[in-house]
Amino acid sequence: MRFDVITLFPELIEPFLRTGVTRRAFDSGAVEVRVWPLRAYADGNYRRVDDRPFGGGPGMVMLPEPLYRCWQAVRADRGLPPRRAPGAAVDVPTVLFAPAGAVLSHATVARWARPSQPGAILVCGRYEGVDQRFVDACVDELISLGDFVLSGGEIAAVALLDAVARLQPGVLGDADSASQDSFHPALDGLLDCPHYTRPEVWPGPAGPMAVPSVLLSGHHAHIEAWRRQQRLLATARARPDLLAQARQAGRLSETDERWLAQTLGL
Template identity: 45%
Template sequence: MTWTAHILSLYPEMFPGPLGESLAGKGLQEGAWDLKVTDIRDYAVGKHRNVDDSPFGGGAGMVMRPDVLGPAVDGVIATAGEVDRVIYFSPRGRVMDQAFVRELAAEPGAILVCGRFEGIDQRVLEARNMEEVSLGDFVLSGGEIAALALLDAVVRLLPGVTGNRESLDEESFEGGLLEYPHFTRPPVWEGRTVPEVLLSGHHEKIREWRLRQSEELTKERRRDLWDRRKSNF
């Protein structure tokens, strides 16, 4: 079964966006993954085709209506087959990490809801069992950028997208460490030389050097990852 992303957005023209290029775009063209986009405005209500309204209790901004988004989600679920995981991008959700990305890549796909305005009505979050997910501790204008980021992270793990599967095992966050530094030709550039061990041809010493570099970088830059890794041993 092809991994499929079902997107709900007020701006469907934003997809596939950059995912139509490079390896992700090639994978999409060749059927390694699939993308289906639904315009939430197709479910707008009333004479003026509204999708949002002012919040009860007052306050700035507008809120996406549950009688618009609910039917939109239902319409996607009805045609999504085995894909039933509904993700809503929100600053108060679980922060995405590589473990979450791997988990999602192992499933048949996901339904990704891109909010706008001040957010969506809480009732539709609860009624459709939406999973709130955050790109990080900052606020975006809508969920589209977060959806593109998540898709890029997931799609590159799918069979038939990334040519060299071994390279995926050595990246940052795999094994709980940041990735080691990389070097290529020329061996001397602006007076800076490549570490001698990388020119030695001694694979075991190179492996040990890379592991030490990953450990040192993780301890220095991401103490939270390092502490978590130590607690797992």
């Protein structure tokens, strides 16, 4: 799959592609990323990409024309026509990172991570936003990281690329690692349980803190039961909405429900 990133700040994207475990996905070509500097498609000596908003107000708005030229260049590089015919099916989706977008979720990431997917054109907005005419003409999907505002879409683009890359086969050291992540269907969409490693007893700032004894027992059934209970507990405390979704979808067993009722009164 291939992702094209349209950005004013390529230097925010490129170092990420050479760092950490997800670098395996980018180096191998499992996830191809091409970065497109938007100013290269702007006019004038100053390569202007923004202007004041019509109607007044603070800040600046990204001009539609440089974005459109860059978008057309990306499509041409992909061997696609420079524009889609009205009503035509989406060939390669264009994504804009914006507060109005759907919050990025595991299900969305998993959809983008499928080998059959063509990837996407990722548009990193800046300033007060992007001229709505470009959005209406070229953007297929809006994505947000949550109910807060960033200075630009680059961090959101990196978050999507990282999440997609780590789901590619062979990227993580253990093939089961991704399936044990929070939100994964293998965990019924629950949050993951706490994790512990050496030493068995940590001195700690407030006194010795021991690893839960069940994890040292070697009894795999008991360990898995404890982990399931801890996932239920963490989800009930931090994300009751996820627990409600799992319950509504019938993903909680009778044992789960009995433990929740006895322990939390839920």
